[in-house]
Amino acid sequence: MRLLNPFLTALALTANNAQAAPLFDSLTTFFSHLTSLPPSSQPGHLDLTTPSTDPTGLSTLSSLGSSAKSVLSKSQAYLLVINASPFLLRKQGGHSYQMPSWDGAFPNEIQPGESVRVKVEAKGQGDDAGEMAYTLVQEGLDVITEGVGLSWGDIEFQYRGRDGPKLQVQFKTLAAVGAPVGSVKVLEWHQGNNVPFVLSAAPSAGNLSAGVTSMALKTFDSAKQLVASPGLSTAGWMRQGYERMHCLQLREMALPGTHNSGMSLLTGGTPLVRARPESVQCHASHMTVGKQLEAGARWFDIRPVISKGKWATGHYTFFNGIPLPSGLDKVPGLGDLAKEIGKIGGGDDQKLMDGWQGGNGQMIADIITELNDFTSKNPGELVVVNLGHGLDTDHFEGKNETQARLSQEQWEGLMTELLRVKNRATHIGENIDLSQQHLFNLLPPLDPSQPNGPNRRSTVLLVVDDKTPDNKFVSVDKFKHEGFFYRGQLAVFDSYANTNKLNDMINDQFGKMERHRTSADDGMFLLSWTLTQPVDKMITGTIVRYAEEANRALGEKLWARGKMTRGRFPNVVSVDAFEDDGEVLGVVAGINWWLARECPVLGGDGCLKFNLPS
Ligand SMILES: *[C@@H]1O[C@H](CO)[C@@H](O)[C@H](O)[C@H]1NC(C)=O
Ligand SMILES: *[C@@H]1O[C@H](CO)[C@@H](O)[C@H](O)[C@H]1NC(C)=O
Numbered sequence: 001m002r003l004l005n006p007f008l009t010a011l012a013l014t015a016n017n018a019q020a021a022p023l024f025d026s027l028t029t030f031f032s033h034l035t036s037l038p039p040s041s042q043p044g045h046l047d048l049t050t051p052s053t054d055p056t057g058l059s060t061l062s063s064l065g066s067s068a069k070s071v072l073s074k075s076q077a078y079l080l081v082i083n084a085s086p087f088l089l090r091k092q093g094g095h096s097y098q099m100p101s102w103d104g105a106f107p108n109e110i111q112p113g114e115s116v117r118v119k120v121e122a123k124g125q126g127d128d129a130g131e132m133a134y135t136l137v138q139e140g141l142d143v144i145t146e147g148v149g150l151s152w153g154d155i156e157f158q159y160r161g162r163d164g165p166k167l168q169v170q171f172k173t174l175a176a177v178g179a180p181v182g183s184v185k186v187l188e189w190h191q192g193n194n195v196p197f198v199l200s201a202a203p204s205a206g207n208l209s210a211g212v213t214s215m216a217l218k219t220f221d222s223a224k225q226l227v228a229s230p231g232l233s234t235a236g237w238m239r240q241g242y243e244r245m246h247c248l249q250l251r252e253m254a255l256p257g258t259h260n261s262g263m264s265l266l267t268g269g270t271p272l273v274r275a276r277p278e279s280v281q282c283h284a285s286h287m288t289v290g291k292q293l294e295a296g297a298r299w300f301d302i303r304p305v306i307s308k309g310k311w312a313t314g315h316y317t318f319f320n321g322i323p324l325p326s327g328l329d330k331v332p333g334l335g336d337l338a339k340e341i342g343k344i345g346g347g348d349d350q351k352l353m354d355g356w357q358g359g360n361g362q363m364i365a366d367i368i369t370e371l372n373d374f375t376s377k378n379p380g381e382l383v384v385v386n387l388g389h390g391l392d393t394d395h396f397e398g399k400n401e402t403q404a405r406l407s408q409e410q411w412e413g414l415m416t417e418l419l420r421v422k423n424r425a426t427h428i429g430e431n432i433d434l435s436q437q438h439l440f441n442l443l444p445p446l447d448p449s450q451p452n453g454p455n456r457r458s459t460v461l462l463v464v465d466d467k468t469p470d471n472k473f474v475s476v477d478k479f480k481h482e483g484f485f486y487r488g489q490l491a492v493f494d495s496y497a498n499t500n501k502l503n504d505m506i507n508d509q510f511g512k513m514e515r516h517r518t519s520a521d522d523g524m525f526l527l528s529w530t531l532t533q534p535v536d537k538m539i540t541g542t543i544v545r546y547a548e549e550a551n552r553a554l555g556e557k558l559w560a561r562g563k564m565t566r567g568r569f570p571n572v573v574s575v576d577a578f579e580d581d582g583e584v585l586g587v588v589a590g591i592n593w594w595l596a597r598e599c600p601v602l603g604g605d606g607c608l609k610f611n612l613p614s
Pocket of ligand 2: 400402403
């Protein structure tokens with residue numbers, strides 16, 4: 001369970017705020033290139049830390065020569081190809097024009113389950129171009145295919161300088177779900193960093209034995225069984241994958257999640273936060289809960305607060321005389337903010353922060369509307385809303401973080417408002433362990449006369465995970481037939497790393513995953529892929545880009561050799577700065593299609609029958 005550590009949880013990560021971001025955006029980019037230009041043979045992940053002698057990076061920035069700056073004008077990125085399928089990807093060849101790194105950077109083969117990182121560099125001109133084709137091969141059919149395997153067709157990676165830099169994938173003679181032959185999927189360009197592309201299919205899709213080619217050709221239909229991401233429908237991915245996943249328990253599958261899901265915009269707050277909204281904003285302004293749903297997220301961390309008598313989401317920190325670093329007013333661009341801090345804190349030399357600071361995000365009423373819009377338009381999707389960290393911001397005066405919690409009565413008021421959420425899981429009985437429910441039972445049939453068919457309703461699970469000021473767990477007893485559940489019914493190991501260092505966070509989370517997940521039906525594990533700024537960095541911090549950089553590392557690190565197995569993978573991949581690029585979903589789709597247990601043919605023998613839990 002996530003500990004309440006208010007000093008260190010508040011600090012957050014935004015995108016798209018013009019005020020403080022540009023300075024640090026360029027710094028991040030600089031340091032990406034300067035601190036560790038990876039050798040092209042074995043590129044490591046880019047190190048983003050600034051030198052300890054120059055934590056703001058300002059001196060380093062001004063001392064950079066023009067040659068260093070010219071690094072930035074090149075178009076450079078790493079195509080991250082994740083092959084989460086039982087097929088071999090074999091290089092067919094390609095060509096390029098004005099590409100210092102392209103042809104030779106692609107490996108001859110990408111094995112099933114393997115990920116590779118291909119350095120892509122162009123001169124930065126409009127006519128830069130590159131193509132590289134791969135064919136999807138079924139090995140082990142050498143008797144019939146004379147040692148070359150059976151080919152299922154080609155995809156081509158393409159670089160285009162025009163209107164670019166741009167990386168894209170053309171489905172030349174190979175189709176995938178939602179990607180017909182001939183279609184082109186443009187990948188989101190990330191200068192100097194990973195651009196992921198994931199191909200996924202179930203292990204049995206490649207389970208064709210020698211001597212049955214004519215049958216085998218019928219068996220694998222890439223347009224239905226091969227998932228390419230980007231390319232998968234982000235709003236309807238569970239419905240698209242229902243045949244693949246229907247038999248899985250929640251603890252046997254993975255969901256994309258968002259951290260502090262309501263904090264995509266600021267609807268009110270204390271002075272410091274109004275001066276610096278990006279200190280509480282975890283997602284870009286346009287990425288409301290509704291947009292996160294459409295972009296594929298299915299697990300939401302909703303932190304309710306009462307503010308002027310209304311229910312909002314909030315992100316607040318209780319400061320207990322925290323000293324701030326001196327000289328803030330000398331940091332260019334932060335003069336006004338330093339004055340703001342001066343008002344809050346003590347004297348000029350040693351400024352202290354006391355009491356509550358924070359802000360409100362989306363209103364709960366708006367989130368309910370967005371949930372209802374989404375589930376009515378998109379049947380067949382499972383949505384988990386985890387409610388915790390509640391606060392009464394209308395009575396903060398003199399109260400610490402325990403005393404400012406919501407009372408049982410206030411929680412019941414909130415649950416009453418949440419009765420407006422449609423598609424609650426009222427069909428699930430009390431005292432049920434949700435993590436052991438199969439997707440089949442969680443999503444009721446759309447047509448009751450077809451209880452075992454593929455067409456399902458959407459379901460929203462409302463899980464309450466909080467304590468009252470007298471330290472008792474919030475009771476959902478009055479709402480237990482209304483689709484509200486205790487966190488104990490959906491137990492998830494969720495412990496964040498509490499660091500702003502990317503590598504430390506990754507090691508912490510992988511260590512926890514190794515300890516808590518040794519088989520696919522172990523209790524659920526939430527991968528908390530978030531960086532937490534220490535208090536002093538919160539003020540001057542590089543916050544926005546940190547979250548985005550962490551997200552860039554996700555596919556590369558999670559799919560590194562041996563990190564995940566069929567028995568060990570996260571059930572929730574929780575991030576800040578969730579975007580609509582489909583990248584987190586792609587990483588999760590790889591888990592659900594390639595690593596998760598396989599299901600019997602829907603409706604066939606051995607299939608589960610829809611059965612309302614008692
Ligand atoms: C592949 O087929 C064999 C023989 O039918 C079976 O034993 C094995 O479990 C199958 N593997 C997968 C991944 O379905
Ligand atoms: C909050 O204040 C109450 C009353 O003074 C005290 O009992 C409690 O330990 C405090 N809690 C924290 C987390 O400081």
